[in-house]
Amino acid sequence: MDISLQNIEYRYQADTPFERLALSDVSLDIPSGSYIAIIGHTGSGKSTVLQHLNALLKPTKGTVLIGSREIRAGRKEKNLKAVREKVGIVFQFPEHQLFEETVEKDICFGPMNFGVSETEAKRRASVAIEQVGLTKDILEKSPFDLSGGQMRRVAIAGVLAMEPQVIVLDEPTAGLDPRGRKEIMDLFYQLHQDKNLSTVLVTHSMEDAAAYADEIIIMHQGSVFEKGTPSEIFSAPQALIDMGLDVPEVVRFQLKLEQAFGRKMGKVCLTAEELTDVVASFLKGGNPS
Amino acid sequence: MAKQLVALENVTYQYDDQTSPALKKISLEVFEGEWLAIVGHNGSGKSTLAKILNGLQFPQEGNVSVCGHSLSEETVWDIRKQIGMVFQNPDNQFVGTTVQDDVAFGLENAGVPQEAMKTRVKDALHKVKMDSFLDQEPHHLSGGQKQRVAIAGILALRPSIIILDEATSMLDPRGREEVIGTVKELKQQDRITVISITHDLEEAAKADRIIVMNQGQIHRQGSPEEIFQMDEELIGLGLDIPFPVKLGKMLRETGIPLTKQFLSEEELVAELWTSHYKI
Numbered sequence: 334m335d336i337s338l339q340n341i342e343y344r345y346q347a348d349t350p351f352e353r354l355a356l357s358d359v360s361l362d363i364p365s366g367s368y369i370a371i372i373g374h375t376g377s378g379k380s381t382v383l384q385h386l387n388a389l390l391k392p393t394k395g396t397v398l399i400g401s402r403e404i405r406a407g408r409k410e411k412n413l414k415a416v417r418e419k420v421g422i423v424f425q426f427p428e429h430q431l432f433e434e435t436v437e438k439d440i441c442f443g444p445m446n447f448g449v450s451e452t453e454a455k456r457r458a459s460v461a462i463e464q465v466g467l468t469k470d471i472l473e474k475s476p477f478d479l480s481g482g483q484m485r486r487v488a489i490a491g492v493l494a495m496e497p498q499v500i501v502l503d504e505p506t507a508g509l510d511p512r513g514r515k516e517i518m519d520l521f522y523q524l525h526q527d528k529n530l531s532t533v534l535v536t537h538s539m540e541d542a543a544a545y546a547d548e549i550i551i552m553h554q555g556s557v558f559e560k561g562t563p564s565e566i567f568s569a570p571q572a573l574i575d576m577g578l579d580v581p582e583v584v585r586f587q588l589k590l591e592q593a594f595g596r597k598m599g600k601v602c603l604t605a606e607e608l609t610d611v612v613a614s615f616l617k618g619g620n621p622s
Numbered sequence: 623m624a625k626q627l628v629a630l631e632n633v634t635y636q637y638d639d640q641t642s643p644a645l646k647k648i649s650l651e652v653f654e655g656e657w658l659a660i661v662g663h664n665g666s667g668k669s670t671l672a673k674i675l676n677g678l679q680f681p682q683e684g685n686v687s688v689c690g691h692s693l694s695e696e697t698v699w700d701i702r703k704q705i706g707m708v709f710q711n712p713d714n715q716f717v718g719t720t721v722q723d724d725v726a727f728g729l730e731n732a733g734v735p736q737e738a739m740k741t742r743v744k745d746a747l748h749k750v751k752m753d754s755f756l757d758q759e760p761h762h763l764s765g766g767q768k769q770r771v772a773i774a775g776i777l778a779l780r781p782s783i784i785i786l787d788e789a790t791s792m793l794d795p796r797g798r799e800e801v802i803g804t805v806k807e808l809k810q811q812d813r814i815t816v817i818s819i820t821h822d823l824e825e826a827a828k829a830d831r832i833i834v835m836n837q838g839q840i841h842r843q844g845s846p847e848e849i850f851q852m853d854e855e856l857i858g859l860g861l862d863i864p865f866p867v868k869l870g871k872m873l874r875e876t877g878i879p880l881t882k883q884f885l886s887e888e889e890l891v892a893e894l895w896t897s898h899y900k901i
Contacts, residue, residue, distance in 0.1 A: 508710065510664045510860050512857075513860070537795060586866075616897070617878075
């Protein structure tokens with residue numbers, strides 16, 4: 334399912350004295366099966382964009398296409414359930430949204446809300462719990478007896494059980510330790526590939542964006558500042574740094590090294606392995622490839 | 623030898639609903655003016671340790687002493703005057719309606735006279751560089767700014783020790799830098815003792831000393847240089863290695879001579895530059 338934002342504008346509390354322009358003239362495409370990272374610092378508009386992806390917000394100008402459904406500014410939209418069922422959002426700290434008595438009931442809540450039968454919802458819960466790397470015996474427990482990391486996985490299972498075609502992740506690894514971070518990111522990447530999901534990752538982490546995304550979209554002050562593949566985006570790291578954004582540590586290190594030597598080292602490296610090769614051949618006097 | 627401020631002896635703590643203790647016979651010391659980083663994976667016991675230090679939890683076994691007082695129901699209020707804590711979520715610890723009210727909150731509780739309060743609020747906000755935001759409301763502030771206000775709220779109370787309990791983990795890179803920069807300055811200028819609980823290894827690398835927690839016990843302690851020698855073992859403990867250490871190791875494996883392990887990018891760049899002209 335493709336999602337497309339076409340020249341959208343969004344104003345919070347429009348037509349009131351508190352009106353605030355959050356997005357202006359934003360256009361972007363999320364083709365079916367792609368992995369897109371949206372980056373920008375606090376207040377850049379990335380969370381506002383996120384809420385347009387399943388029509389939690391409707392643009393004050395422009396059009397949003399979600400699959401075959403068109404959501405246009407100034408029109409009353411009815412029956413958005415079908416859209417929201419297909420686009421699952423994992424919000425920041427999703428474990429704060431757990432509320433049911435048992436893990437199973439909590440996971441079943443989403444699908445049943447969309448009209449799935451209890452039997453089917455339970456079947457999906459038992460699949461989803463394993464997809465997030467937990468065992469089925471957890472289904473009977475209270476979500477509040479679990480560790481923070483397990484709670485987060487249960488909350489993610491709740492979104493997966495809706496069997497969405499697009500999954501939107503808002504800082505999914507915030508607060509996790511390095512191992513937990515890697516496990517969660519690998520889990521989403523696996524699902525992305527196995528189920529051919531479209532994945533949208535909203536993050537501060539340039540490392541994750543560089544490692545997993547096909548395309549990176551940089552938001553700045555409510556507009557799209559730049560978009561491109563990771564190597565395109567990071568070929569001009571200084572512009573990002575000047576905007577107060579991070580770049581992956583590999584990119585930052587290469588930049589510092591090039592500044593120290595007063596020379597470019599050829600290609601833009603995105604992994605420590607690539608950088609090691611480039612630096613080694615550079616120092617040994619070989620031609621940097 | 624610096625003065626000992628905190629000492630834990632054989633501290634064991636178990637939560638009511640758990641089958642095994644969160645902390646098992648922990649003994650450690652914290653010295654005046656040092657920056658101690660406590661690292662460990664989620665669930666390793668590091669946050670429990672922080673709560674023990676200022677009496678939010680009382681250990682079932684062992685002894686805790688802070689600034690010469692042994693922690694007990696009677697001394698806990700004196701001990702809390704010595705220790706300020708900054709928590710993870712910036713939005714959960716902003717109680718005032720404006721920046722200066724928020725900093726004044728703690729002082730009001732402590733019964734500081736109003737005139738003294740005004741100067742203390744201003745001084746504290748000046749130290750964290752938030753003095754131009756006195757009347758701002760919290761929702762106009764970034765996460766990093768809110769955390770700096772939280773730090774100011776603690777500074778105004780003039781404690782000897784600040785504990786940062788994953789205080790940077792919800793911030794964006796810029797906010798993280800702001801908070802770490804602030805802490806560094808406070809430590810240098812005011813000789814405040816800092817205990818930072820974190821799983822950000824880049825942050826821990828800036829500390830004077832690191833304690834690695836694993837399954838409720840102290841796994842290792844030492845200087846950042848010593849701790850990062852542990853290399854793969856850290857990854858096994860659910861942690862990571864700072865980037866300059868990782869890259870330095872990979873470069874050495876390709877035959878580039880490096881004199882030692884480098885904890886900062888700047889040092890490694892300088893070393894590579896020097897070694898280039900030796901080859």
